[in-house]
Amino acid sequence: MGESVVAASVAKPATIEGRNIIILYGSETGNGEEIAMELAKMAERLHFNTIVDEMDGFKLTDLLRYSLAIFVTSTTGQGDMPKNTTTLWKNLRRTKLNNTNCLAPVKFSIFGLGDSSYPKFNWAARKLRVRLLQLGASEFFRPGEADERHENGLDSIYLPWYQELRDSLLAQFPLPEGIDPIRDDAQLPPKYNIRLVPSTTSVTDETANDENGNGPSQFEDGEDLAARLERMSTESPGHETPEQKDGTEIPIFPPAKLLPIPGSFTAEVLCNKRVTPDDHWQDVRHIELEVRSPGRNGAISFAGQTLLIYPKNYPEDVQKLINLMKWADVAEQRIEINWDKNTRPRDYHFPQGATVRDVLTHNFDITAVPKRTFLEFMAYHTNNPLEKERLQELTQRGDSDEFYDYTSRPRRTILEVLEDFPGVKIPYTRLLEFPIIRPREFSLCNGGDPTVHEDGEPTNVYKLEILAALVHYRTIIRKPRQGLCSRYLRNLPVGTTIQIGIKPPSSPFAMDDPTFYTRPLIGVATGTGIAPFRALLQDRCLREPVVGPTLLFFGCRNSSADYHFQSEWQTVPNLVVHPAFSRDVDASKEEDPKLALQRAAGIYDAGKNYVQHQIRNHAAEVGRLLKQNPIIVVCGNSGRMPKSVREALEDAAVMSGVVKDKEEAKAWFERRENCVYWQETW
Numbered sequence: 001m002g003e004s005v006v007a008a009s010v011a012k013p014a015t016i017e018g019r020n021i022i023i024l025y026g027s028e029t030g031n032g033e034e035i036a037m038e039l040a041k042m043a044e045r046l047h048f049n050t051i052v053d054e055m056d057g058f059k060l061t062d063l064l065r066y067s068l069a070i071f072v073t074s075t076t077g078q079g080d081m082p083k084n085t086t087t088l089w090k091n092l093r094r095t096k097l098n099n100t101n102c103l104a105p106v107k108f109s110i111f112g113l114g115d116s117s118y119p120k121f122n123w124a125a126r127k128l129r130v131r132l133l134q135l136g137a138s139e140f141f142r143p144g145e146a147d148e149r150h151e152n153g154l155d156s157i158y159l160p161w162y163q164e165l166r167d168s169l170l171a172q173f174p175l176p177e178g179i180d181p182i183r184d185d186a187q188l189p190p191k192y193n194i195r196l197v198p199s200t201t202s203v204t205d206e207t208a209n210d211e212n213g214n215g216p217s218q219f220e221d222g223e224d225l226a227a228r229l230e231r232m233s234t235e236s237p238g239h240e241t242p243e244q245k246d247g248t249e250i251p252i253f254p255p256a257k258l259l260p261i262p263g264s265f266t267a268e269v270l271c272n273k274r275v276t277p278d279d280h281w282q283d284v285r286h287i288e289l290e291v292r293s294p295g296r297n298g299a300i301s302f303a304g305q306t307l308l309i310y311p312k313n314y315p316e317d318v319q320k321l322i323n324l325m326k327w328a329d330v331a332e333q334r335i336e337i338n339w340d341k342n343t344r345p346r347d348y349h350f351p352q353g354a355t356v357r358d359v360l361t362h363n364f365d366i367t368a369v370p371k372r373t374f375l376e377f378m379a380y381h382t383n384n385p386l387e388k389e390r391l392q393e394l395t396q397r398g399d400s401d402e403f404y405d406y407t408s409r410p411r412r413t414i415l416e417v418l419e420d421f422p423g424v425k426i427p428y429t430r431l432l433e434f435p436i437i438r439p440r441e442f443s444l445c446n447g448g449d450p451t452v453h454e455d456g457e458p459t460n461v462y463k464l465e466i467l468a469a470l471v472h473y474r475t476i477i478r479k480p481r482q483g484l485c486s487r488y489l490r491n492l493p494v495g496t497t498i499q500i501g502i503k504p505p506s507s508p509f510a511m512d513d514p515t516f517y518t519r520p521l522i523g524v525a526t527g528t529g530i531a532p533f534r535a536l537l538q539d540r541c542l543r544e545p546v547v548g549p550t551l552l553f554f555g556c557r558n559s560s561a562d563y564h565f566q567s568e569w570q571t572v573p574n575l576v577v578h579p580a581f582s583r584d585v586d587a588s589k590e591e592d593p594k595l596a597l598q599r600a601a602g603i604y605d606a607g608k609n610y611v612q613h614q615i616r617n618h619a620a621e622v623g624r625l626l627k628q629n630p631i632i633v634v635c636g637n638s639g640r641m642p643k644s645v646r647e648a649l650e651d652a653a654v655m656s657g658v659v660k661d662k663e664e665a666k667a668w669f670e671r672r673e674n675c676v677y678w679q680e681t682w
């Protein structure tokens, strides 16, 4: 029933006494976790008894039980360790461990993930490595440092490192005679078991027992999802279905079922308004949410915090996958998932009483661009030799270009890839091989006091606001693309209850430090990067009657299209704004000989006026604030912007006489006693 028509061969690793490895990861958005999982599979193929876990899931003393350890960690915030490393990292740094050599038995290697546009590139991995060495651990293999900025992203460094690590493991820890590594064309057994639950059975797993008694796949009007999809497919196109501005149908919105995610809560959508003109290239939404906080009335500050939104798949996409995989007969059945001991990933939260259709809707990102490991997995589940061969070719680790040309560059989705390989039939028992849907992060754009007041009294209701740029573009194969969350937000109806979370600020200073409100602030923001800056300004205005001087450099395309919150700036005390419009070119200015000279010196570029040009244009103002121990906040797109801005600020420091030359300027911005530098780019 719904089971694979393709019998993939499964090879179990041998149990070899003492051949243990532990792979510990720190990850914020899943890249590090993905790499850790892939390394674990590689180690299992080499017959290591392998454990993979978040760093926080692990005690320092337990580390000593493993002969080998691989650490994988990204860097987050301002050169910080990811949240799921905090406890282990704190324990490792305990002063009483200094000079103890307590990790002498541990042989380790470390792989860092970072982005070289941040001033503290790969600092988390570097700090961790230094501390492990200080405590006496030794390296069995060289460290790796991947950079998101490379042409093929993290893979440019990761793939060769992976290959060398594998060779090194085999050379240093050879297999006993008669045991060979498990070949890549044989599948490893899963660490979980999925079974269908007969409808009369009561199960104790979190996937069962819907407390509210609601059918898991029902709309608010009670109509069953499967029935509605069936009805839709027999209706003429457009019938009853409203149209979007571009003439395409608005698809049925995903059901509002909530997931049992610890720390998350619900919010009601109050407003979902497009703030850029219809003919502007980008659809930017101002979204307002109402949150009820039981037991808490009055002031609460959200400035600098990040809102997490949990998007869902559209029913039509889920149906497409069900048809492709031939899962129709199991789609509405409840499932129970059991994990091998100590292998349950912490971020899997299935709806109560979940069916196959439910987990496909709420948990798995079926429109993500597939990772190499997913294509490898597909190869196990086709009987078509041509498909198998093609998938194996695409996933060769030595040649990442072919893989990128097929997946990342055209942004092909998992659904499309499965359509390209119709012979692939994944059994529902391997559902967990699909990538998990992760929450998307948005900086809150309101601060101050977001409490809703009634009759002058504060209530326990709060308003949260975000500014979301929806991802929608055509790829090199001319296919229109939308991000999973962008599509979710684009059609999000007012009045819907959605699931959200809040992440604390990653700011390098304490937000409750009173000097934060009076110190000068230099803000550099591009596009929706203005969101956290607006929240900070609202906070500063509320808290302190004397707000420190504030200088804002804001970059966008046009003064008339995406100059967000322009009308609000006049009311903010002590604020000077210097916008930069990259597409508004004033032809008369181009003829100005003074500007022509400035352009030649890279100070003014009439064709492309970016924030970095404006920083240099106003070097004297910047210098005045630099001398007063300012907070500097840089928000917006990653890429070249953060580096160009840093260079422009260094130039401004030289031009205004704060420092003597560029070299001194570089060191000046690093010193905490001169300024606090906070970069929030994505």
Ligand SMILES: Cc1cc2nc3c(=O)[nH]c(=O)nc-3n(C[C@H](O)[C@H](O)[C@H](O)COP(=O)(O)O)c2cc1C
Residues within 6 Å of the ligand: 026, 027, 028, 029, 030, 031, 032, 033, 073, 074, 075, 076, 077, 078, 079, 080, 082, 113, 114, 115, 116, 118, 119, 120, 121, 122, 123, 148, 154, 680, 681, 682
């Ligand atoms: C808010 C934020 C802050 C970041 N800060 C840094 C940083 O200070 N240094 C760095 O090298 N990379 C930084 N990065 C880049 C991440 O390390 C990189 O994107 C990595 O692939 C994320 O992996 P993960 O999904 O496992 O967390 C930052 C990324 C984000 C989104």
